[in-house]
Structures are given as structure tokens and as C-alpha cells.
Amino acid sequence: xxxxxxxxxxxxxxxxxxxxxxxxxxxxxxxxxxxxxxxxxxxxxxxxxxxxxxxxxxxxxxxxxxxxxxxxxxxxxxxxxxxxxxxxxxxxxxxxxxxxxxxxxxxxxxxxxxxxxxxxxxxxxxxxxxxxxxxxxxxxxxxxxxxxxxxxxxxxxxxxxxxxxxxxxxxxxxxxxxxxxxxxxxxxxxxxxxxxxxxxxxxxxxxxxxxxxxxxxxxxxxxxxxxxxxxxxxxxxxxxxxxxxxxxxxxxxxxxxxxxxxxxxxxxxxxxxxxxxxxxxxxxxxxxxxxxxxxxxxxxxxxxxxxxxxxxxxxxxxxxxxxxxxxxxxxxxxxxxxxxxxxxxxxxxxxxxxxxxxxxxxxxxxxxxxxxxxxxxxxxxxxxxxxxxxxxxxxxxxxxxxxxxxxxxxxxxxxxxxxxxxxxxxxxxxxxxxxxxxxxxxxxxxxxxxxxxxxxxxxxxxxxxxxxxxxxxxxxxxxxxxxxxxxxxxxxxxxx
Amino acid sequence: xxxxxxxxxxxxxxxxxxxxxxxxxxxxxxxxxxxxxxxxxxxxxxxxxxxxxxxxxxxxxxxxxxxxxxxxxxxxxxxxxxxxxxxxxxxxxxxxxxxxxxxxxxxxxxxxxxxxxxxxxxxxxxxxxxxxxxxxxxxxxxxxxxxxxxxxxxxxxxxxxxxxxxxxxxxxxxxxxxxxxxxxxxxxxxxxxxxxxxxxxxxxxxxxxxxxxxxxxxxxxxxxxxxxxxxxxxxxxxxxxxxxxxxxxxxxxxxxxxxxxxxxxxxxxxxxxxxxxxxxxxxxxxxxxxxxxxxxxxxxxxxxxxxxxxxxxxxxxxxxxxxxxxxxxxxxxxxxxxxxxxxxxxxxxxxxxxxxxxxxxxxxxxxxxxxxxxxxxxxxxxxxxxxxxxxxxxxxxxxxxxxxxxxxxxxxxxxxxxxxxxxxxxxxxxxxxxxxxxxxxxxxxxxxxxxxxxxxxxxxxxxxxxxxxxxxxxxxxxxxxxxxxxxxxxxxxxxx
Numbered sequence: 001x002x003x004x005x006x007x008x009x010x011x012x013x014x015x016x017x018x019x020x021x022x023x024x025x026x027x028x029x030x031x032x033x034x035x036x037x038x039x040x041x042x043x044x045x046x047x048x049x050x051x052x053x054x055x056x057x058x059x060x061x062x063x064x065x066x067x068x069x070x071x072x073x074x075x076x077x078x079x080x081x082x083x084x085x086x087x088x089x090x091x092x093x094x095x096x097x098x099x100x101x102x103x104x105x106x107x108x109x110x111x112x113x114x115x116x117x118x119x120x121x122x123x124x125x126x127x128x129x130x131x132x133x134x135x136x137x138x139x140x141x142x143x144x145x146x147x148x149x150x151x152x153x154x155x156x157x158x159x160x161x162x163x164x165x166x167x168x169x170x171x172x173x174x175x176x177x178x179x180x181x182x183x184x185x186x187x188x189x190x191x192x193x194x195x196x197x198x199x200x201x202x203x204x205x206x207x208x209x210x211x212x213x214x215x216x217x218x219x220x221x222x223x224x225x226x227x228x229x230x231x232x233x234x235x236x237x238x239x240x241x242x243x244x245x246x247x248x249x250x251x252x253x254x255x256x257x258x259x260x261x262x263x264x265x266x267x268x269x270x271x272x273x274x275x276x277x278x279x280x281x282x283x284x285x286x287x288x289x290x291x292x293x294x295x296x297x298x299x300x301x302x303x304x305x306x307x308x309x310x311x312x313x314x315x316x317x318x319x320x321x322x323x324x325x326x327x328x329x330x331x332x333x334x335x336x337x338x339x340x341x342x343x344x345x346x347x348x349x350x351x352x353x354x355x356x357x358x359x360x361x362x363x364x365x366x367x368x369x370x371x372x373x374x375x376x377x378x379x380x381x382x383x384x385x386x387x388x389x390x391x392x393x394x395x396x397x398x399x400x401x402x403x404x405x406x407x408x409x410x411x412x413x414x415x416x417x418x419x420x421x422x423x424x425x426x427x428x429x430x431x432x433x434x435x436x437x438x439x440x441x442x443x444x445x446x447x448x449x450x451x452x453x454x455x456x457x458x459x460x461x462x463x464x465x466x467x468x469x470x471x472x473x474x475x476x477x478x479x480x481x482x483x484x485x486x487x488x489x490x491x492x493x494x495x496x
Numbered sequence: 497x498x499x500x501x502x503x504x505x506x507x508x509x510x511x512x513x514x515x516x517x518x519x520x521x522x523x524x525x526x527x528x529x530x531x532x533x534x535x536x537x538x539x540x541x542x543x544x545x546x547x548x549x550x551x552x553x554x555x556x557x558x559x560x561x562x563x564x565x566x567x568x569x570x571x572x573x574x575x576x577x578x579x580x581x582x583x584x585x586x587x588x589x590x591x592x593x594x595x596x597x598x599x600x601x602x603x604x605x606x607x608x609x610x611x612x613x614x615x616x617x618x619x620x621x622x623x624x625x626x627x628x629x630x631x632x633x634x635x636x637x638x639x640x641x642x643x644x645x646x647x648x649x650x651x652x653x654x655x656x657x658x659x660x661x662x663x664x665x666x667x668x669x670x671x672x673x674x675x676x677x678x679x680x681x682x683x684x685x686x687x688x689x690x691x692x693x694x695x696x697x698x699x700x701x702x703x704x705x706x707x708x709x710x711x712x713x714x715x716x717x718x719x720x721x722x723x724x725x726x727x728x729x730x731x732x733x734x735x736x737x738x739x740x741x742x743x744x745x746x747x748x749x750x751x752x753x754x755x756x757x758x759x760x761x762x763x764x765x766x767x768x769x770x771x772x773x774x775x776x777x778x779x780x781x782x783x784x785x786x787x788x789x790x791x792x793x794x795x796x797x798x799x800x801x802x803x804x805x806x807x808x809x810x811x812x813x814x815x816x817x818x819x820x821x822x823x824x825x826x827x828x829x830x831x832x833x834x835x836x837x838x839x840x841x842x843x844x845x846x847x848x849x850x851x852x853x854x855x856x857x858x859x860x861x862x863x864x865x866x867x868x869x870x871x872x873x874x875x876x877x878x879x880x881x882x883x884x885x886x887x888x889x890x891x892x893x894x895x896x897x898x899x900x901x902x903x904x905x906x907x908x909x910x911x912x913x914x915x916x917x918x919x920x921x922x923x924x925x926x927x928x929x930x931x932x933x934x935x936x937x938x939x940x941x942x943x944x945x946x947x948x949x950x951x952x953x954x955x956x957x958x959x960x961x962x963x964x965x966x967x968x969x970x971x972x973x974x975x976x977x978x979x980x981x982x983x984x985x986x987x988x989x990x991x992x
Contacts, residue, residue, distance in 0.1 A: 010553045012595030012840040015580050018547035020593055026543035027533075034530070037523075042896060044874035044903030044922075047522035051514035051626050052548070052582075052612060053570070057506045074549070074580070076572035084511050084570070086548075086582075097516055099508030106921040107914075108907045116548060130547050141906035145885045149906070277885070284886035285893045344508040378540035389641045389773070390780035397781045400538060407540030410637035410645070411604045418603075425602040426540075 017123025018130055028371050029362060032161050033114050033134060036356065039157045040112035040136050043149065048111040050093040052118075056083035058096040060343060074120045086118035090135040090355065091340070098139050099344035108140035114358070125321075137353025139340065144274045147308040147336055147352045148281035154312050154332060154354050155291045161361060162370050167316050168331075171295040173309045174275050175302050175335070180268015181243045181261055185236055195230045196240060203244050203299050212241060239263065246296045251279040254294050274308060305335030308352065318367045328364050332356040376450075376489065377426030379406035379482060383413035384435035391439070395432060398479055404486070423449060429489055430482055434475075444478050446471045448485045513619025514626055524867050525858060528657050529610050529630060532852065535653045536608035536632050539645065544607040546589040548614075552579035554592040556839060570616045582614035586631040586851065587836070594635050595840035604636035610854070621817075633849025635836065640770045643804040643832055643848045644777035650808050650828060650850055651787045657857060658866050663812050664827075667791040669805045670771050671798050671831070676764015677739045677757055681732055691726045692736060699740050699795050708737060735759065742792045747775040750790050770804060801831030804848065814863045824860050828852040872946075872985065873922030875902035875978060879909035880931035887935070891928060891974065898975055900982070919945060925985055926978055930971075940974050942967045944981050 014020060021029070037047065056075055075085035087093050090113045098109060114134040123129055136153065138146045151170050158168045178200070187193045199214045206214065213219035215237035218229035230237075239261050246257035255276050262268025275294050282292045301309050314328035334354030341349040366372040379399055381392045392408045399406040409419045423431045433445040452469035473481045510516060517525070533543065552571055571581035583589050586609045594605060610630040619625055632649065634642045647666050654664045674696070683689045695710045702710065709715035711733035714725035726733075735757050742753035751772050758764025771790050778788045797805050810824035830850030837845040862868040875895055877888045888904045895902040905915045919927045929941035948965035969977045 009840055009842065010556065011551070012554065012592050013551065014547055014592075014596070015549055015551050015574075015578065018549055020547065020597070021543075021545040023542040023544075026545045027537075029545075030530070030533070030543075034526070037526070041523075042901050044901060046519040047517075047526075048519075049517040049522045049525075051510055051516065053511055053514055053614070053626065055507070055509065055511050058508065060506065074572060076570060078511075082511065096508050096510075100510070101516070106918055108905075108918075110903070118549070130549065138906055142908060143882070143885070143906060145889065145904060146906045148889070149904070280886050281889050284889045344505055346505065386639070389639070390776050393641065393644070393777050393780045405538050405540060407606070408641060408645070409604075410634055410639060410642045412638060422602055422604075 015129075017121075017128055019128055024372065024375060028365075029132065029358060032358060032362060032365075033132075035161050036134050036157055036358075037112065037114065039153060039160050043110075043136075043153045043156075045110040045112040045136050048094070048097060048113045049115065050087070050090075050097050050113065052086055052116070053084050054087055054093055054096060056085045058344075059085055059087065059092050072120055074118050088119055089117050090115070090133050091137070091337075091353065094135070094137055094139070094353075095340045095344065098349070099341045102341075102345075108138050108146070110136070110138050112136040132358040134356040134358045135353055137351055139351040140349055141352065142350040144277050144308055144336075145281060146350075147274075147310070148278045148285070150334060150352055150354050151278070151292050151310050152282065152285050152287055154310070154334075154356075155287060157356065158312060158331075158361075162365055163314060163361075165290060167368075168312055168314050169290070170292040170310055170312045171298040172275065172278060172292060173294075173296050173298040173302065174271040175305050175307055175309055176267050176271025176274065177258055177262060177296065178243065178271075178302055180263075180265035180271055181239045183265040183267065184261075184263030185232075185239050192230060192232075196232075197303055199230060200240065200244065200299050200302065203297065208241060208245055211244060212237060215240065243296055244299070247294075251276075251289065251294045254296065255279070258296060271307075278308065300330070301333055301335055304337070306338045307336035309333075309335035310354070312356075314364050316368065318364075328367065330357075331360045331364060374427055377405075377423075377428040379404055379430045379432065380419070380423040380426065380428045381406065381408045381432045382416065382419045382423075383409050384416070384433060385439075386413050388439070391434065395434075395444075395478065399482065402479055402483075404479075404482060430485055432478065432482075438472075442475050443472050444475050446473060446478065446481050446485065448488075450489050451485075511625075513617075513624055515624055520868065520871060524861075525628065525854060528854060528858060528861075529628075531657050532630050532653055532854075533608065533610065535649060535656050539606075539632075539649045539652075541606040541608040541632050544590070544593060544609045545611065546583070546586075546593050546609065548582055548612070549580050550583055550589055550592060552581045554840075555581055555583065555588050568616055570614050584615055585613050586611070586629050587633070587833075587849065590631070590633055590635070590849075591836045591840065594845070595837045598837075598841075604634050604642070606632070606634050608632040628854040630852040630854045631849060633847055635847040636845055637848065638846040640773050640804055640832075641777060642846075643770075643806070644774045644781070646830060646848055646850050647774070647788050647806050648778065648781050648783055650806070650830075650852075651783060653852065654808060654827075654857075658861055659810060659857075661786060664808055664810050665786070666788040666806055666808045667794040668771065668774060668788060669790075669792050669794040669798065670767040671801050671803055671805060672763050672767025672770065673754055673758060673792065674739065674767075674798055676759075676761035676767055677735045679761040679764065680757075680759030681728075681735050688726060688728075692728075693799055695726060696736065696740065696795050696798065699793065704737060704741055707740060708733060711736065739792055740795070743790075747772075747785065747790045750792065751775070754792060767803075774804065796826070797829055797831055800833070802834045803832035805829075805831035806850070808852075810860050812864070814860075824863065826853075827856045827860060870923055873901075873919075873924040875900055875926045875928065876915070876919040876922065876924045877902065877904045877928045878912065878915045878919075879905050880912070880929060881935075882909050884935070887930065891930075891940075894975055895978060898979075900975075900978060926981055928974065928978075934968075938971050939968050940971050942969060942974065942977050942981065944984075946985050947981075 073085040073088050075083055077083050116130050117133050118130050155170050203211050214229050215232045216229045219227050221227050242261040246254055246261055248254045248257055255272055258272045279294055298311050300311055311330055312332035313330050317325045318328050320326050336352040338350045339348050340351045381395045383392055396406050396408050429450050431447040431449055438444055448469045455469055569581040569584050571579055573579050612626050613629050614626050651666050699707050710725050711728045712725050715723050717723050738757040742750055742757055744750045744753055751768055754768045775790055794807050796807055807826055808828035809826050813821045814824050816822050832848040834846045835844050836847040877891050879888055892902050892904050925946050927943040934940055944965045951965055
């Protein structure tokens with residue numbers, strides 16, 4: 001008889017670029033989201049949870065010349081013809097929500113939102129196609145008081161989640177100042193202007209000298225390739241270099257440098273005035289330059305935003321995957337974008353906001369050892385006699401009713417070793433044992449697993465004799481003994 | 497000159513069947529999820545958050561004879577060819593996760609998961625294509641002690657989120673008992689057996705008499721259509737009717753009735769024994785028949801599960817959209833499904849679990865008035881003089897630093913009426929006013945908006961004179977006065 005051909009089994013794998021989160025990874029993130037929500041709420045923001053799915057039309061990612069939406073989003077077509085997609089950030093849905101509900105929403109509308117977003121991009125190490133964002137925005141607020149409020153809230157948020165003052169800095173820049181600088185340079189045309197903007201973007205990487213070269217004749221990069229320059233003279237390039245390097249010792253000094261850099265540009269002066277107002281408001285709010293700093297070297301996002309731009313950086317050093325020291329870097333960015341809702345309604349609505357990369361912030365706290373320890377697991381009541389499950393259940397009920405996380409072992413109880421292995425895998429502090437003999441004598445055995453593990457590793461024979469890790473107590477003293485042992489492991493909590 | 501043709505604007509709309517959640521809708525759900533996670537954690541469960549996106553292969557929804565996956569899921573094809581989809585529940589991802597990580601996970605694996613799931617179904621009133629589930633499962637636990645644990649935890653969870661004893665009931669049935677009943681009926685073939693199973697599913701709707709008719713000759717339904725019966729004799733149909741109506745006054749009576757209904761069937765006896773063990777464990781855990789009940793009339797899910805089946809119902813009455821009284825109904829269901837992981841690994845792994853419909857549970861609490869009030873909004877500091885934003889910011893900083901949710905009005909301050917309208921829309925308890933005159937005198941005006949609204953509605957002229965709703969206080973007593981007013985509105989909190 002011919003062999004029956006087996007159906008191939010499905011592969012048990014997350015799709016490429018996606019991952020699962022277990023135990024404390026999940027609860028630590030929930031805890032952080034709840035702390036951030038607390039700060040946002042305290043600042044008068046209300047929660048919004050929009051659907052994960054939007055029409056591609058509302059997201060604005062539809063390219064009419066291809067038969068499916070472009071790269072960058074996960075999209076599919078409904079049977080009736082509409083293209084739908086997973087949101088790629090929380091700002092595009094805010095624009096849609098505000099346009100849809102603007103008659104019912106307070107104006108200004110302060111909202112916060114937190115949740116996963118999806119990017120249809122090539123995954124890489126530590127780079128996933130689903131990740132959390134945590135945004136706060138104020139829609140309908142034209143004044144830079146709103147931008148200052150967001151920056152202040154960002155500083156408060158970082159301190160609340162456990163990044164102390166000195167370990168972070170919120171840097172503030174302004175797109176209008178850059179516009180003023182570009183105006184004063186008298187560039188030949190839009191092509192040259194775009195080339196200058198692209199060069200500014202590289203300031204992070206190549207520094208002042210590099211930018212000078214790239215604005216001028218060009219530059220030999222690290223790989224040995226020659227990068228053509230924009231072709232400006234040194235004089236022409238001077239304002240943009242002055243802008244990027246204008247940070248002084250005080251906000252006043254920085255602002256004075258910026259006024260020089262913008263020449264006679266009106267829009268530039270408006271930008272500098274906005275930065276000045278923001279600096280005053282930071283002062284009034286009690287925020288020092290060790291928390292929020294006017295810093296024109298911040299170029300990330302300058303192309304996208306229309307007014308103030310801000311970025312929060314963690315300033316402590318970590319070791320990267322190659323063992324080299326480096327600064328942890330950016331965990332949050334934001335700014336003013338005044339044409340958020342215009343695509344939908346035709347009316348420009350002023351808006352400003354910030355997005356916090358929660359996963360990066362969690363990574364930073366782990367890096368610093370502030371979260372990510374392996375918390376104690378539940379107390380495990382072992383099963384010696386499978387016909388007496390009600391007895392074991394009774395123990396667990398008593399422990400739980402007294403606030404102690406616990407459970408009966410529910411695997412196959414035949415092999416007792418497996419029960420202790422299970423307790424070990426769960427990082428359980430205590431195992432409770434009641435066999436037939438113990439039951440007859442009205443006693444239980446209580447194993448202190450933490451102490452047991454310490455003794456097994458380090459103790460001398462004398463210590464081992466002096467400090468037993470297993471105790472025999474009357475059944476009615478089980479709870480008291482468990483409490484006593486848990487108290488000796490203070491500092492460690494039964495989390496997960 | 498010809499008019500420039502306008503680009504059509506995108507529609508600002510959620511996709512069909514999706515919706516947005518605002519303010520307290522979001523925070524009340526977060527609060528409930530956190531309470532549920534607390535109970536699950538206390539029972540020894542660990543959190544798992546799998547990705548929202550799975551391969552269609554892992555979800556098991558791929559039909560090979562069509563070029564795109566079947567109805568029911570939102571799916572799309574990756575450029576390299578893999579079909580991906582949004583998860584439609586939290587159980588299918590658990591199966592994939594367990595199969596993928598089984599060597600690293602504790603065994604048994606107790607996990608909880610909460611989050612949105614997506615169904616590509618026709619939306620209807622109150623029926624959305626994205627909704628929350630909140631699951632707990634134990635994988636690798638063969639004994640019904642695991643099922644009992646889940647039922648007990650379900651009762652605890654309902655009481656923790658605010659459904660008091662008496663307002664809910666967890667009903668328990670067992671698929672093996674039904675299998676025993678079917679065995680003892682001596683049905684002709686699988687076709688007849690399937691017809692009987694389909695009939696049982698209608699027990700909820702048509703009751704005992706209806707089931708008798710449908711098992712026999714057939715039945716005239718409410719619409720006047722004649723539904724053909726299975727064609728069994730009364731004797732043949734008797735065991736299944738006995739099964740469905742076997743609930744007695746006590747668990748013991750129910751179990752005795754079930755033993756009659758299953759005749760000599762071994763699998764049936766196994767099922768009854770399992771129910772008996774569970775009843776003993778509920779007793780040992782202190783759960784009464786007003787919390788968890790052995791009830792063979794529960795048929796929902798009997799076709800899907802392989803052993804114990806349970807369902808939590810809210811028993812209080814509500815008024816439906818047509819003003820008729822009806823029971824609120826089911827908010828949670830679960831049971832044992834022992835071939836969860838088999839598709840991936842070839843090995844059967846015993847598993848049992850429960851899923852709570854969080855949105856329905858929230859609706860129930862709203863129905864009972866236990867959540868859903870309109871909480872007080874932030875204190876609003878109004879802007880009389882836009883050049884003194886730093887002064888207003890200073891007030892807000894003082895209030896916030898003292899734990900009071902507050903904000904400066906950030907819209908266009910020109911029209912003061914709009915500022916008060918904003919405060920009203922936010923349900924703000926207090927507005928603070930400091931114009932130039934007040935500033936010169938070192939005072940601020942504090943408006944009690946709640947009292948003001950009450951007076952405007954109800955008060956006589958005398959009362960209005962006696963109880964002013966606007967107060968003038970020195971600037972340095974602002975905080976104290978705000979606290980005093982907030983204290984008079986006790987019972988209401990500044991939530992959102």
C-alpha cells in the first residue's frame with residue numbers, strides 16, 4: 001500500500017520583522033504607558049484611541065499610478081474596492097479624527113494616544129515592523145505657548161518614567177529660523193535650496209567642517225567616495241554654518257547669534273522671536289538649561305515641521321553591540337505642523353505635538369538596570385497525591401485571599417522533579433509540599449527556593465546546616481511561614 | 497482663464513465597521529484591562545503580547561483553491577509572496593507562540609493576553625470589525641483542576657471589575673457528556689449526528705419543546721416557515737432532551753440526571769466524572785452555586801471544545817434598543833481544546849482557557865451606571881493678556897505641582913466667551929481670570945463653574961446672592977481657594 005502523503009505542517013513563526021513580548025516585557029511597558037498617560041492627563045490632555053485600520057485615502061499614502069498603495073504601509077483592498085491600511089503613526093489618524101469630529105471636539109483639542117503602529121519596511125536588527133508610539137498633540141493652538149507646554153511635559157514625562165535630570169535633554173530649534181537663513185543666502189533656485197536642506201540633514205553625521213565642504217566643492221566620505229558639493233562660495237555658505245553652530249553658553253547668546261545668522265529676513269526674525277518666547281516660558285515654568293535647551297544644531301525633522309521643532313535625547317553613555325561607548329540618543333521628537341487637517345477640510349489648523357518611542361525608552365531603562373530584573377514568580381503548591389487536588393486548591397485559595405500570588409502545579413504530577421523544575425523556571429520563591437504522611441500528621445513542607453539556590457551555590461557545610469531552606473510547619477501555620485519567608489526576600493517582588 | 501480643477505479632498509471617515517474611542521471610553525477600558533490583568537497575575541499567569549500580524553499559514557485560514565484568503569480575516573500578500581493577516585482572536589496566536597517557543601516556556605504555560613482583534617465581517621449596529629479580547633489560558637495542563645481554576649478566576653475577575661455576586665453566573669458543561677449522550681442514542685450515521693448537533697445549538701432559542709420537535713418531525717418557526725426535523729423517534733430523542741434539561745436543584749442532582757442520560761457510555765461517564773471533580777473543587781475554593789453552576793443547558797461552544805465548556809452570563813435585566821427588558825447575557829466563554837498546538841507539532845497538547853469580551857463588560861457597567869459619568873475636566877487658566885503667557889504658565893505650574901490637573905487656554909484668546917465655552921466643553925470645575933487690573937492689584941478671579949451652572953439652573957435670586965460662584969482672592973491664595981472649591985465638589989473627580 002502506498003504511503004499516505006502527509007500534509008505539510010504550518011511553520012510556527014512570527015512574520016518577518018515582528019516579534020512577541022513575554023511577561024515583564026509586557027507589564028513593564030504597560031506600567032510605562034500608564035505613567036506617561038498620567039502625566040499627559042495631568043496636563044489636561046484627553047485620551048483618544050482610533051482604530052488601527054484607516055482608509056488609504058485618509059492616510060494619504062495612495063499613489064494613483066500603481067495598482068496598490070506604495071511601500072511603507074501594510075495595505076489591502078476591500079471587496080467593494082476601498083483600500084485599507086494599518087496606521088503607520090498616530091498623527092495621520094489624529095488628522096482624520098479631528099477633521100471628522102471637529103464640531104464635537106473642544107477647541108483647542110488636547111489629546112494623547114498610545115498604541116502600536118506598523119511600517120512595511122525591511123526589518124533589521126532591533127528594527128521591527130510593529131512598535132509602540134505614545135503621542136500628545138494640541139490641535140487648534142496657534143501660539144508657541146503650546147509648543148513650550150509640550151516641551152515641558154516631555155521633560156516631566158522623562159523624569160516620571162525614571163530618567164533623572166542630567167540624563168536627558170530636550171533640544172529646541174525652529175524651522176522659521178532656517179527659512180530666514182535660506183532667504184538671506186540668496187540661493188539661485190529651488191534645486192539649490194533643496195540641496196542645502198539635504199546637506200543640513202547630514203550635520204549630525206559630518207559636523208561643521210563636513211557641512212562646509214558639502215556646501216562648497218564637495219567631500220571625500222569615509223568610504224573613499226567623492227560626494228559632490230552644492231557649489232556655494234564660503235560667503236554664501238556662511239549663514240547656514242552660523243545657524244548650525246549658533247548655540248551659545250546661554251539662551252540669550254544663542255538668540256543673539258541666530259539674529260546675526262538670519263540677516264534681515266522677516267520670517268527668520270519671527271522664528272527667533274518664537275524661540276525667545278519659548279525660552280521665557282521655560283524659565284517661568286522653572287525648567288533649566290539642563291532640561292530644555294535652545295539648540296539650533298537639532299536638524300532632525302526640520303524639513304517636516306513648520307515652526308518649533310524639538311527632540312529629547314538621553315545623554316548617558318551605553319555600550320553598543322560592538323562594545324563601543326556611545327550616547328543613547330533620541331527617544332522622542334516633535335514640533336509644529338500647521339497643515340495637519342488642511343487636506344481634509346481646506347482650512348489650515350495650527351497643531352503641535354510630540355511622539356515618544358516607548359520601546360526605545362524601555363530599552364534605555366533596561367540598559368541602566370532600572371527595570372528588567374527577573375521578578376519572583378508565584379508560590380507553587382506541588383501535587384503529591386492527584387486525588388487530593390481539593391486540598392491543594394484550598395491552600396492556594398488561602399494564599400491568594402491573603403494577597404499572595406500562587407498556584408497549584410497543573411502539569412502531570414507523576415514526576416516530582418518536573419514540579420520543582422517548573423517552580424525554578426517560574427522563579428518561584430516558595431514550593432509547598434504535602435504528601436500523604438504530612439496530611440496524616442497535619443503538617444506541610446515549605447521550601448524556600450531562593451535561599452535553597454543561594455546555599456547550593458555558595459554555602460559551606462556549616463552554613464548549610466545552620467540555615468535550612470526547608471521547613472516543616474503545621475498546616476494552619478502555612479500562611480504565616482510563607483509570609484515570613486517572602487519578607488526575608490524583600491526588595492524582590494512577585495512581579496511579572 | 498480657465499478655473500484650476502480642484503483635487504478632490506479625501507473623506508475624513510473611519511473605515512466601515514471601525515470606530516474611535518474618546519476620553520473616558522479609553523481610560524475606563526485601560527482601567528478595566530489593568531484590573532483584569534491584576535487578577536490573572538495573582539493567579540500565576542504571565543503576560544504575553546504577540547504581534548497583531550500573523551502569517552495566514554499560522555492562523556490556519558488559508559484556502560488553497562482561491563487566490564486570496566477566505567472571508568473572516570483582513571489579509572494581504574507580501575511582495576515575496578507570504579500572505580499575512582490581522583489576528584482574529586488571541587487563541588490562534590497562542591498556539592503559534594507555544595509551538596514556536598515551547599522549549600523555553602514553563603510547562604504548564606499560564607499566559608494572559610489582552611488587545612484588539614480584527615474580523616473581516618459585515619459590520620452592524622454595535623458590531624465592530626475591531627474589538628478587544630482579554631484571554632487567559634493554561635497550556636500543558638491535562639487535569640480539570642485547570643478548568644476549575646479558570647472558572648474560579650473568571651468569577652473573581654467579574655467581581656473585581658464591579659459585577660457583584662448575584663449579577664453574574666458562570667455556567668459549566670462538558671462536551672464529553674454530550675458525546676456520551678450521542679453514543680447512547682445509536683444514531684444512524686455522521687449526517688444524523690451533525691443534524692442532532694445543529695439542533696442542540698438551537699436550544700437557547702427554541703427551548704425544550706422546540707428541540708423535541710426539531711429532533712422529531714419538524715417545526716413551524718416564528719416566521720411561518722416549516723423547518724424539517726431530524727426524524728428521530730421520541731425514544732431516540734429522549735437522551736439528548738434529558739441531557740439539555742438535566743439541571744437539578746443541586747450539583748449532585750444534576751450529576752445524577754446526567755448519569756441517566758448517558759446510559760452506558762464510557763466517554764459520557766468520563767465527562768460526568770469531570771464535572772463532579774470540578775464541582776468538588778469549586779466547593780473547596782469556596783465558590784457557591786450563585787457563582788459557578790454545573791448547567792448542561794449551556795450549548796454555546798460545545799461543538800468547538802473537547803471537554804469542559806464554560807460561559808459567564810450577566811443576569812441583571814437591561815432595556816434593549818426597543819425598550820424591552822431582557823437579560824444582559826454572555827460576556828465571556830471558554831473551555832478545553834486539546835489539539836491547540838497539534839497542527840504545528842503533530843503532538844496533542846492539553847489546553848484550557850477563557851476569553852472575556854471587554855467591550856461588552858464595559859457596556860454592562862455603563863448600563864448599570866457604575867462607570868461612564870462625565871468626570872470633571874482640568875482647571876482652565878484663561879488668557880486676558882496674551883503678552884503675559886509666562887504669568888499664566890506660572891499659575892498652571894503651581895497648580896500642577898500641587899497635584900491639580902490644569903492648563904492655560906491655548907486657543908486664540910481674543911474672544912473671552914470662547915475661553916469659557918472651552919472650559920464648559922471640557923467640564924472644567926474652575927476658570928481662573930487675571931486681567932491687567934487684577935494683575936496691578938495682585939489678585940485673581942476664580943470662577944466655580946459647577947456651582948455657577950447649578951445656580952444658573954435652579955437658584956432663586958436670594959440664593960444667588962448668598963452663594964456667589966465667583967471669588968476674588970490675592971494671587972498667593974489662588975491655590976488654597978482652588979483646593980477649597982474642588983473639595984466642595986467631592987464625589988466628582990478630575991478624570992478623563
